[in-house]
Amino acid sequence: MADPMKVSPTYEEDEDIKRPQHEDEDGKGGKLRSLRERRAGFFREHPRAKWIIAIVAILLLAGAAFVWHYYAVRESTDDAQIDGHIYPISARVSGTAVRVLHDDNDFVQKGDLLVELDPKDYEVAVDRAKADLANAQANAVAAHVGVPLTTTTSTGQLQAADAGLRAAQKEVEAAQARVQEAQANYDKAATDQKRMEQLVQKDEVSRQQYDAAVAAASAAKATLDAAGAAVASAEGRAAQAKAQADAAHTVPEQVRTMRAKAGAATAEVQRAQAALEQAELNMQYTKIVAPVTGILSKRNVEPGQVVQAGQPLFSIVDLDNIWVTANFKETQLKSMRPGQPVDISVDAYGHTYKGKVESIAGASGARFSLLPPENATGNYVKVVQRIPVRIEFDKDQDPKHMLRPGMSVEPTVFVK
Secondary structure, eight states: OOOOOOOOOOOEEEEEEETTTTTTTTTTTHHHHHHHHHHHHHHHOOOHHHHHHHHHHHHHHHHHHHHHHHOOOOOOOOOOOEEEEEEEOOOSSSSEEEEEEETTTEEETTTTTEEEEOHHHOOOOOOHHHHHHHHHHHHHHHHHHHHHHHHHHHHHHHHHHHHHHHHHHHHHHHHHHHHHHHHHHHHHHHHHHHHHHHHHHTTHHHSSHHHHHHHHHHHHHHHHHHHHHHHHHHHEEEHHHHHHHHHTTHOOOOOOOHHHHHHHHHHHHHHHHHHHHHHHHHHHHEEEEEESSEEEEEEOOOOOOEEEEEEEEEEEEEEEEEEEEEEGGGGGGGSOOOEEEEEETTTTTTTTEEEEEEEOOOOGGGGSSSSSOOGGSSSOOOOOOOEEEEEEEETTTTTTOOOOOBEEEEEEEEOO
16 A cells, blocks of 8 residues: 555656656756757747847947947036126216116117116206316416417517616726726826926916916816716616616526416316316216116116115116036046037027037136135045036027026037
């Protein structure tokens, strides 16, 4: 009788072969042969399978190569936005706003009138400056006319004084010559008188002849005294002429003084002209115009408001000059250079624009922060830094000015 505890051998069906479950058939080597036989049987039954597998492998390798090449020549970041110039518009003079012609989000052209201030005070200032200029010009004309008059008159006075001095000196010389002549006549007359006195005592000449000699001596003495007095008078006139000549020799100083006054008058004309130009500028500043073409924002003025010089009134965004500031990781800059082409995907519109790398910042964004990191403290954690890269748009891609500063974009730089 069979033992009930014995278990009959079971068989496992594998394809067309049945073998007991407890049999090994040469161990592992038999299993490998069986696996190869099954594979060979599969490829015999499906002869195209090996070609399909080969094609799939080739496609996978090609796809991997394509993906590697795609990302190897591109660098992109989502830390990027559109930037542009925002111009603050302020009043240059004080005044009352009488007209505000635009509002927020208005598109304005360069030179469009935005705000007009009350110009009456500045018109009065212009009229006053014109009057001051006319007065200064009249004074300058008078001063310049006086220079040649003073020069001519003073030169004539100087020449006359010099001539008078020379004439006085000649008179002195002539008077001195007459003194010498009178002195000689007196000496002769005195000698004749002494000789006559001796002869009259001897009765060799008549008394009448002696009296004539005495009279001649007295006359010669009077003539000598008169000649001396004439010399003193001539010397006095010469001294007076010399004083007049010395006074007349101050003519160059007088001419220089008049020329200096004329120069001061000319300078006053220039000062008055500058004051007039400033007054006219101030009157022009009462009309506040757009410095560039763009979109108005941040209106801060109302009609009737008293505006102070320097007070901000509007901000204007220049949409004709925008660019992208992309913060790339420092590890992405190895092959990045200015001039490389860029695809710029704008999140707001789902549209891709063309551009190129314009420049790479000189330092990381952290260096320009309010509190830059200080790694010298010892609490150092290495963090990949980001470097701002400026990307400019190609021309004529945004004729309707749809791009605005602050929009998020995703640039892709073709580095190879």
